[in-house]
Amino acid sequence: MTEKHLDAELHTRGTSLYVDDVAPPAGMLHAAIYGSPVAHGRVKALRLDEARNAPGVVAIYTGEDVPGENQIGPVLPDEPLLATDLVEYHGHPMAMVVAETPEDARHALTLIEVDIEPLDVITCPRVAHEAGHILGTPRTFAMGDTTAAFADCDIVVEGRSDVGGQEHLYLETQRARAVPTEGDRIRVYSSTQSPYAVQKACARILGLPTHRVEVDVIRLGGGFGGKEDQATSWACLAALACQITGRPTQLVLHRLDDLRMTGKRHPYSADYKIGLSKEGKILAFEVKHFQNAGAKTDLSLAVLERTLFHSTNSYFIPNVRAYAASCRTNLPPNTAFRGFGGPQGMFVIESAIAHAAEVMGVDRSEIQKKNLIQEGQSFPYGQQAERARARRTWEEAETNFEIGSWQKEIADYNAKNAATKKGLAAMPICFGISFTATFLNQASALMHVYTDGSVSLSTGGVEMGQGLSSKLVRIAAQALRISPHRIKVETTNTTRIANMSPSAASATTDLNGSATILAAEELRRRFRELLARELGVQDAENITFEDEKVFYCDEPTDWTWEKLVAHAYLSRVSLSAHAFFATPNVWFDKQKETGRPFAYHVFGTAWTEVTVDMLRGTYTVDRVRLVHDLGRTLNENVDLGQIEGGLAQGIGWMTLEELAFAEDGRLTSHALSTYKAPDGDALPDEIDVRLLEDADNPVGPFGSKAVGEPPLMYGIGTFFALRAALRAAAPEAELAFNAPMTPEKVMMQLHHNRLRTLWETPPTSTAAPAAAGE
Amino acid sequence: MTTHVEFWLNDRRVITDVPDGMLVLDYLRKDRLLTGTKEGCKEGDCGACSILIGEVVDGVMRYQPVTSCLTPVGEMHGKHVVSIEGLNLPNKLNPVQQAMVDRVGSQCGFCTPGFIVSMCWYMMAARETPTLEGFQRAFSGNLCRCTGYAAINRASLDLVEQFGPGGQWASIWQADDRLGALMEAGLLPGYFAEMPKRLEAIGEMEEVPRDDADVIDFFVAGGTDLYVQKGELLPRAQVKILNRHPEMKGIRKEGDTLHIGALTTFEEFGASEDVLAFIPEIQDYLHLIASLPLRNRATIAGNIINASPIGDMTAIMLALDTTLVFARGETTREVELKRFYKGYKTFDKHPAEVMTEMVLKVPAAGTGVYFEKVSKRRCLDIATVNSAAKLRISDEGVVEEASLTLGGVAATPLWLEKTGEFLNGEVLSETLWREALRIAHTEMSPISDVRGSAEYKRLLATQLLTAHVVKAAPERVSLDAMLAI
Numbered sequence A: 001m002t003e004k005h006l007d008a009e010l011h012t013r014g015t016s017l018y019v020d021d022v023a024p025p026a027g028m029l030h031a032a033i034y035g036s037p038v039a040h041g042r043v044k045a046l047r048l049d050e051a052r053n054a055p056g057v058v059a060i061y062t063g064e065d066v067p068g069e070n071q072i073g074p075v076l077p078d079e080p081l082l083a084t085d086l087v088e089y090h091g092h093p094m095a096m097v098v099a100e101t102p103e104d105a106r107h108a109l110t111l112i113e114v115d116i117e118p119l120d121v122i123t124c125p126r127v128a129h130e131a132g133h134i135l136g137t138p139r140t141f142a143m144g145d146t147t148a149a150f151a152d153c154d155i156v157v158e159g160r161s162d163v164g165g166q167e168h169l170y171l172e173t174q175r176a177r178a179v180p181t182e183g184d185r186i187r188v189y190s191s192t193q194s195p196y197a198v199q200k201a202c203a204r205i206l207g208l209p210t211h212r213v214e215v216d217v218i219r220l221g222g223g224f225g226g227k228e229d230q231a232t233s234w235a236c237l238a239a240l241a242c243q244i245t246g247r248p249t250q251l252v253l254h255r256l257d258d259l260r261m262t263g264k265r266h267p268y269s270a271d272y273k274i275g276l277s278k279e280g281k282i283l284a285f286e287v288k289h290f291q292n293a294g295a296k297t298d299l300s301l302a303v304l305e306r307t308l309f310h311s312t313n314s315y316f317i318p319n320v321r322a323y324a325a326s327c328r329t330n331l332p333p334n335t336a337f338r339g340f341g342g343p344q345g346m347f348v349i350e351s352a353i354a355h356a357a358e359v360m361g362v363d364r365s366e367i368q369k370k371n372l373i374q375e376g377q378s379f380p381y382g383q384q385a386e387r388a389r390a391r392r393t394w395e396e397a398e399t400n401f402e403i404g405s406w407q408k409e410i411a412d413y414n415a416k417n418a419a420t421k422k423g424l425a426a427m428p429i430c431f432g433i434s435f436t437a438t439f440l441n442q443a444s445a446l447m448h449v450y451t452d453g454s455v456s457l458s459t460g461g462v463e464m465g466q467g468l469s470s471k472l473v474r475i476a477a478q479a480l481r482i483s484p485h486r487i488k489v490e491t492t493n494t495t496r497i498a499n500m501s502p503s504a505a506s507a508t509t510d511l512n513g514s515a516t517i518l519a520a521e522e523l524r525r526r527f528r529e530l531l532a533r534e535l536g537v538q539d540a541e542n543i544t545f546e547d548e549k550v551f552y553c554d555e556p557t558d559w560t561w562e563k564l565v566a567h568a569y570l571s572r573v574s575l576s577a578h579a580f581f582a583t584p585n586v587w588f589d590k591q592k593e594t595g596r597p598f599a600y601h602v603f604g605t606a607w608t609e610v611t612v613d614m615l616r617g618t619y620t621v622d623r624v625r626l627v628h629d630l631g632r633t634l635n636e637n638v639d640l641g642q643i644e645g646g647l648a649q650g651i652g653w654m655t656l657e658e659l660a661f662a663e664d665g666r667l668t669s670h671a672l673s674t675y676k677a678p679d680g681d682a683l684p685d686e687i688d689v690r691l692l693e694d695a696d697n698p699v700g701p702f703g704s705k706a707v708g709e710p711p712l713m714y715g716i717g718t719f720f721a722l723r724a725a726l727r728a729a730a731p732e733a734e735l736a737f738n739a740p741m742t743p744e745k746v747m748m749q750l751h752h753n754r755l756r757t758l759w760e761t762p763p764t765s766t767a768a769p770a771a772a773g774e
Numbered sequence B: 001m002t003t004h005v006e007f008w009l010n011d012r013r014v015i016t017d018v019p020d021g022m023l024v025l026d027y028l029r030k031d032r033l034l035t036g037t038k039e040g041c042k043e044g045d046c047g048a049c050s051i052l053i054g055e056v057v058d059g060v061m062r063y064q065p066v067t068s069c070l071t072p073v074g075e076m077h078g079k080h081v082v083s084i085e086g087l088n089l090p091n092k093l094n095p096v097q098q099a100m101v102d103r104v105g106s107q108c109g110f111c112t113p114g115f116i117v118s119m120c121w122y123m124m125a126a127r128e129t130p131t132l133e134g135f136q137r138a139f140s141g142n143l144c145r146c147t148g149y150a151a152i153n154r155a156s157l158d159l160v161e162q163f164g165p166g167g168q169w170a171s172i173w174q175a176d177d178r179l180g181a182l183m184e185a186g187l188l189p190g191y192f193a194e195m196p197k198r199l200e201a202i203g204e205m206e207e208v209p210r211d212d213a214d215v216i217d218f219f220v221a222g223g224t225d226l227y228v229q230k231g232e233l234l235p236r237a238q239v240k241i242l243n244r245h246p247e248m249k250g251i252r253k254e255g256d257t258l259h260i261g262a263l264t265t266f267e268e269f270g271a272s273e274d275v276l277a278f279i280p281e282i283q284d285y286l287h288l289i290a291s292l293p294l295r296n297r298a299t300i301a302g303n304i305i306n307a308s309p310i311g312d313m314t315a316i317m318l319a320l321d322t323t324l325v326f327a328r329g330e331t332t333r334e335v336e337l338k339r340f341y342k343g344y345k346t347f348d349k350h351p352a353e354v355m356t357e358m359v360l361k362v363p364a365a366g367t368g369v370y371f372e373k374v375s376k377r378r379c380l381d382i383a384t385v386n387s388a389a390k391l392r393i394s395d396e397g398v399v400e401e402a403s404l405t406l407g408g409v410a411a412t413p414l415w416l417e418k419t420g421e422f423l424n425g426e427v428l429s430e431t432l433w434r435e436a437l438r439i440a441h442t443e444m445s446p447i448s449d450v451r452g453s454a455e456y457k458r459l460l461a462t463q464l465l466t467a468h469v470v471k472a473a474p475e476r477v478s479l480d481a482m483l484a485i
């Protein structure tokens, strides 16, 4: 049987449930949010009377109505739930309308008026940096001595690299439903990756102890990091209305509001300097990252840290100095997004290598290959590469995909064709797995076995399409040696699992799967003890389980799973187990900026081929072929889906997905008609994924490796493939390291200098000849 | 406005008097608690809300995929509305669902019902031999953020194998009555067999006569512009559903004149033999315009009256020298499309006038009709710049006819009057063409916006105009030369 995604049957029948698919409780109210119409200003007046009197409106709430603390900042307390005196980005939530229908609530929004004294708007991180608008403190990772090393280099190049943000575009917008229960208690159904963050924030907002708020999550219609921290405010708002009105309240963001009000992947601007020997060894690298954090801290500091961790991607560079600052601007607070700052770090080193290769007149891949990190070499943060597979994935790609002849094909094609040009580029990746905030690397599982032998499993992990439930079922079944059909994964609920870490950092399966294994082991330990008594033997360790049957010294017994469970119940042996897992051997010293932050790294190498239409400046991504290190796969189909889906998002980020902001801080790519994520047509028809064989990972559950984030970074190769195609057409053109490489950038870089004389000098024959004969 | 609307929703008869302008999506999710249909954007851009609409055509059911977020309930009278729930079999998955499950074409699942609906439509209705490309065109209006589509392609390939020549269900695909064959094999719910009878039993709609257009807030044709722009007002407004007037549909050829009903959709235009006769590439052009479910709804008149400077069908109609026919009560009036626009979104039409048809002369033999469009994303995206051309160039290279248009470079769709005049009667050469481009640049006045900077739009305009002549007369204006100017 092929491995399935356990929710897929429900999905294809349209019967799986998201927050607002559950039949609404009687009397449910609907909320809508009024966001600031300017990006920065002092609030002089907020006039709500007309809106209050609009049909269907039950109440309008502002920051002053918050019974607890008007504060939801997860790391630093700089984020009020509803802005009161100061608005700091366009769309900054200021008031909430609660009405009988969503239409009534949205209608009332149009009647709200506000007086805001405008203040200066900053959208560029460099400008913010200059002005000292820095969140937290800038960080520097250093290894070796770059100054001395540059003096020894044969080639030194410097430049600038810019990379845009990215809208998450989870198909299900942010939403939550809050339902009153008895007393001062409230139950919140939220589409969040972080139920505990929602629980804590709701309690803080409502002025209640945490245990009065129950958060329940069935599944998410996509998260990608966008619901790690930014699902919180919407859940708090629904909870606030529910608490005050005493009625169930639902808040579903309209797509336009979601786009306008929520943060995205951080755009970065960076300066780099790279030095190499004439043989192509990278000897020194310096980089300054200016992160565009948006208006609030959110998770920006953790994202910034990961940018530093991945500033040298898969390469060993002996002398490194990497600086990074989180710059406060008047954009919505940027937040987690698959890769979490890592991709932005990698884009800069890849730019620097491409730049150096062009100056040296060699193919970029030659330099990439020469510098791949090897066993025992150090990353700039002190951790050594263990079971380093950068070179292995590179070499397997080289042989599997016959890179030499592929490169030649491309060169021949370009020599023969003028109308279209092709580009080919390699993208190795190396991504660290673990939360870099070490304390988050913990998880719990709660396993109940019922007397009929069926099993209920709760963990702190959230199913958002990544296939967590399918993997947990597989892990639990394998750990208990029973059929997967007996296992059901429950909703993620704060009353069953306390203090859970967010489902993020690709680590959800690692952490919750490991906790699940421990819970199963605890049950098996109890069963062995019981069985030893029943079988009258001393050596409980020789009792084993396989295929729902019990063996003693490898001989079958007449005990089956069902018999065992029923007997355990009658013998008053607990059939429930709670287990706790903490990733061993991870730590980081922020004073020294060194440590061992990651349990392990994921490696891989991708090659991307593109074709550019030289006349129109449009392009296609033709094929991506890659070798990826998964450890031992837990569910090959699910893992393949993660790889392909991550790659697709990476390609989108590098090509079409352009967030446009006006100078006044307004998002102009404000709808799906103007923000374009890849559709089927925009992606390559050929995606060839090879998994590294024989690649056990002793620290992952059953030898597996995390898969969520790393594949996104293969998409970066698309940018460099496009650049290679442009180079083939215009070897001398000035090409910027500025992603995404939209068709506009292709066109402008190819043709603008050449063609603009057409309109800059008037036609010679202004008196056009009268049309002959007509 | 409210009228009794009677239709079939999956296997249930529905009689409702919800407001005419209410969206089918809202009706399904809120009034009927059929929550399999999802809302991802409410602007036609994601396909999560896809449904099928069936009607009886010549005694048999014909289904089309549409986005329920832009489709008013008021138009459903006498139709069969199929949501994802209506495609479910009692105890097993249908073939599309099974393929998607087998290939893990679904992750978070939010987009999945929309994909299933689009792919089921292909299984139920596609005429050609099944292909991967056919499935891809069927779901070209569906966005998925999780899978990267690769697994959905694999599911499609499974279906191609099963229904294609030699496949286990090849005979079903080839059957004259495909729906019947699907039902017989247990792959489609049996109730579909009842639909022609059931729909025919629904009488004509009794519309409260309200032709006094002054009380009408909105004329709704396909609704694909109106709902995006005024969506929140429509359910509360007085709307007149133009699609209740089928006489305004259809394409008719009289001599060398083509009469195109105002309500003709993009897809109907592309399927017309009369159109294919002089624009053989029309299907390729349409692939660049909106998406299948949108093209099933969007009307050409709506495109023209929406007056967007980047209307794609408008560009084509403009190049074809179309005349618009308007009616108000008994009075009719004709306006040349070239003279229709007055400024940004202003035009020569009284609010109470209804466009009834468009008239054009079928181009003479030897005339090529070309269309170019560049948008950030190739499919389902609005043009940054578009251009259409009607070109006839004699064997001697004389330009006998040059009707050129540009969209996205002025406040209105632009017909390049001076450029055309300059070219007409001249012998085409690279030098002449370069001069023509200079003249074209004097006719345009692009501005920078989210779709691109003014300079970029000028570049695109240059290249797209060139693309037409390079196609029409490569021996006179060569691509290599134009890339090397």
Ligand SMILES: Cc1cc2nc3c(=O)[nH]c(=O)nc-3n(C[C@H](O)[C@H](O)[C@H](O)COP(=O)(O)OP(=O)(O)OC[C@H]3O[C@@H](n4cnc5c(N)ncnc54)[C@H](O)[C@@H]3O)c2cc1C
Pocket (backbone or CB within 6 Å): B043, B044, B045, B218, B219, B220, B221, B222, B223, B224, B225, B226, B227, B228, B242, B262, B263, B288, B289, B290, B291, B294, B297, B298, B299, B300, B301, B302, B303, B304, B305, B306, B310, B311, B312, B313, B314, B353, B354, B355, B356, B380, B381, B382, B383
């Ligand atoms: C997701 C999406 C993608 C799109 N992609 C494209 C694209 O690629 N290219 C493109 O050109 N357009 C595109 N559009 C725009 C839109 O689909 C077209 O403009 C369409 O032709 C509008 O036609 P309609 O019948 O839906 O008009 P409606 O929305 O019903 O009406 C539009 C306007 O025309 C008026 N009107 C319509 N018919 C008549 C009539 N007979 N008499 C008088 N007034 C009338 C209406 O009152 C209204 O003011 C897209 C729209 C969406 C939502």
Ligand code: FES
Pocket (backbone or CB within 6 Å): B038, B039, B040, B041, B042, B043, B044, B045, B046, B047, B048, B049, B050, B067, B068, B069, B070
């Ligand atoms: S909801 Fe996105 S197309 Fe209808």
Ligand code: FES
Pocket (backbone or CB within 6 Å): A171, A221, A222, A465, B105, B106, B107, B108, B109, B110, B111, B112, B143, B144, B145, B146, B147
């Ligand atoms: S499965 Fe999540 S959007 Fe398609």
